[in-house]
Structure formats: structure tokens, C-alpha cells
Amino acid sequence: EAPNSKEMMGVFHEELDIYDEDRLTLLTHLREALDQEQLVLYYQPKLNVNSNQVVGMEALVRWIHPTRGLIPPDEFIPLAEESGLINQLTLWAIDRAIVDMNSIKQAAYSGTVSINVSARDISKMSFVEDVKKILNRHSVAAESIYLELTETAAMEDPKVSIASLTALAEMGVNISVDDFGTGYSSLSYLQRLPAKEVKLDRSLIGEIRSSDSAAIIVKASINMAQALGYAIVAEGVEDEETREYLKEYNCDTYQGFLTCRPLPLDDIRKWLNKNYS
Ligand code: C2E
Ligand code: CA
Ligand code: CA
Numbered sequence: 001e002a003p004n005s006k007e008m009m010g011v012f013h014e015e016l017d018i019y020d021e022d023r024l025t026l027l028t029h030l031r032e033a034l035d036q037e038q039l040v041l042y043y044q045p046k047l048n049v050n051s052n053q054v055v056g057m058e059a060l061v062r063w064i065h066p067t068r069g070l071i072p073p074d075e076f077i078p079l080a081e082e083s084g085l086i087n088q089l090t091l092w093a094i095d096r097a098i099v100d101m102n103s104i105k106q107a108a109y110s111g112t113v114s115i116n117v118s119a120r121d122i123s124k125m126s127f128v129e130d131v132k133k134i135l136n137r138h139s140v141a142a143e144s145i146y147l148e149l150t151e152t153a154a155m156e157d158p159k160v161s162i163a164s165l166t167a168l169a170e171m172g173v174n175i176s177v178d179d180f181g182t183g184y185s186s187l188s189y190l191q192r193l194p195a196k197e198v199k200l201d202r203s204l205i206g207e208i209r210s211s212d213s214a215a216i217i218v219k220a221s222i223n224m225a226q227a228l229g230y231a232i233v234a235e236g237v238e239d240e241e242t243r244e245y246l247k248e249y250n251c252d253t254y255q256g257f258l259t260c261r262p263l264p265l266d267d268i269r270k271w272l273n274k275n276y277s
């Protein structure tokens with residue numbers, strides 16, 4: 001039998017064993033969480049910069065752990081990605097988001113929803129069929145969902161990823177490029193993706209007020225992306241002054257704590273009723 005990693009590392013790395021065990025336990029619990037409805041989607045509205053009309057919602061997953069309480073996605077999505085559990089998680093999220101948004105659809109909100117997907121989702125062509133099945137099951141138009149992914153995710157396995165994204169886009173699904181302005185994101189690579197929308201990362205947006213160069217980068221990114229035909233979303237807008245800059249730059253839409261934090265479905269329903277009826 002091949003030595004396992006514990007044996008290879010020897011007795012001097014006991015703390016790594018604990019770490020490994022912890023991750024394994026976490027993964028087991030995450031699997032159970034997905035089966036037992038401990039994962040919930042919170043929603044954050046996407047708004048028109050000028051009118052504050054709701055043009056969509058982004059679904060953001062949280063784990064309501066029975067003993068540890070609310071666990072943010074950054075603490076378990078990477079584990080779901082490494083283990084492959086992400087495929088099941090993403091399909092669950094798409095399904096749930098459609099059901100949830102249908103239940104709060106009203107005059108002020110059309111039911112359009114954005115779901116975050118990972119490299120591992122789009123690197124399988126079967127994902128396209130899986131998404132189609134969900135849309136059919138709920139008789140929902142492909143145009144009413146946005147799938148958000150980073151450029152890095154699309155680059156991990158570009159051949160298959162671009163093929164599956166193209167198939168999704170041809171179906172009518174909106175492709176959205178997340179976290180633009182971080183990492184290796186570039187407008188020239190962007191052109192290879194069948195994207196409708198580009199989301200400017202909140203690290204850039206948060207600096208508009210304090211940094212002239214950040215403001216220039218945001219303004220130029222908006223102009224270039226719009227000239228290339230993409231819709232623009234500014235993420236992480238936390239104050240009115242930043243929204244004013246975005247108006248000036250002709251940015252289309254925004255999300256941020258300024259107007260609404262991500263909230264559970266019931267609270268989003270209340271928020272819509274309070275502000276838009
Ligand atoms: P993201 O897709 O870039 O989501 C935006 C994050 O910014 C969310 O964090 C949101 O709560 C936060 N945010 C929104 N407005 C503001 C603001 O005004 N100020 C600040 N400081 N933050 C703001 P969250 O919900 O913790 O999600 C973190 C990341 O986890 C997401 O980043 C996304 O990459 C990932 N994630 C969340 N849900 C899912 C999911 O269902 N599937 C996958 N694959 N990833 C997900
Ligand atoms: Ca996102
Ligand atoms: Ca983002």
C-alpha cells in the first residue's frame with residue numbers, strides 16, 4: 001500500500017494532521033449541509049445608478065451551521081471547488097435562486113437573478129444541459145439568469161470553458177464577468193468570452209473617492225467596456241459620493257451596502273415592499 005500523506009510527512013507535522021482532519025470533517029459536514037438545507041441564498045439587488053430601480057438580484061450563498069452559526073462563502077466555496085462538491089452546489093443555487101425570485105417577482109422587480117459559478121462548473125460541457133434542464137423545469141427564460149464568473153475561472157481550461165459559455169450564451173443565458181479590475185483581468189481577454197456584462201471589482205470602486213488614479217481607471221474601464229458593448233456593474237458602492245461619481249461616468253448599474261446588503265429572501269421581500277410599492 002502506498003504511504004498516505006500523514007506517513008510521508010512524519011511525526012513532526014502533527015499540526016498538519018489536525019488541519020487535514022478539520023478540512024475532511026468540514027467537507028463531510030458541507031455535504032450534509034447541502035442535503036439538509038443548511039445552505040441558504042442571500043440576495044443583493046442590482047440597481048440602476050440614476051433611478052435606483054431594481055434591475056436584478058445577485059444570489060450569494062451562506063452556510064447556516066447548526067453550532068458555528070453563519071459561515072461566509074469564502075470559508076467553504078474553495079473547499080467545495082477542490083472537492084468537486086461545487087458542481088452540485090452550483091446547480092442547487094441556480095435552481096433555488098429561480099424559485100426564490102419567482103416568488104417575489106412584482107411590478108418593481110422582474111425576477112432576473114445572477115448566480116456565481118466556478119471554473120469547475122464551466123469546464124464540463126454537461127453543465128450546459130444541466131442548466132437547460134433547470135430552466136425547463138421551472139419554465140423560465142434563459143434570459144432571466146446571469147451566470148457570474150471571473151476571467152481567471154474561464155482561463156483555467158479555456159477551450160472547454162469558452163465552448164460551454166458560448167453554448168449557454170447562445171441559449172440566451174447572460175454571462176457576466178466578475179471581479180473585473182483584479183488579478184490578470186484584461187479587456188483583450190474579455191473579448192474572447194461571450195459576456196454581456198462586466199462587474200467592476202469593489203476594491204477599485206472603494207477607492208474612487210480617495211485615489212485619483214483609481215477614479216481614472218474606473219472611468220476609463222467604463223468607457224472602454226461600454227464601447228465594446230458590455231453593460232457595467234459597479235460592485236461595493238458604500239456611499240452616496242461614490243454613486244455620484246458613477247453617475248458622472250455613465251455607469252449603468254451598481255450594487256452595494258449604500259442601498260442594500262445581501263439579505264435572506266424574507267427580508268428582501270420586505271425591502272422591496274417598503275421601497276418600491
Ligand atoms: P462576489 O461574487 O464578488 O460577491 C460580492 C461580495 O461583496 C459579497 O460577499 C457581498 O456580500 C459583498 N458586498 C456587496 N456589497 C458590498 C459593499 O458595499 N461593501 C463591501 N465591503 N462588500 C460588499 P460574500 O457574499 O461574502 O461573497 C464572497 C464571494 O463568495 C463572492 O464574491 C463569490 O465569489 C463567492 N460566492 C458567493 N456565493 C457563491 C455561490 O453561490 N457560488 C460560488 N461559486 N461562489 C459564491
Ligand atoms: Ca459575483
Ligand atoms: Ca465580484
Ligand code: CA
Pocket residue numbers: 178179
Ligand atoms: Ca469575488
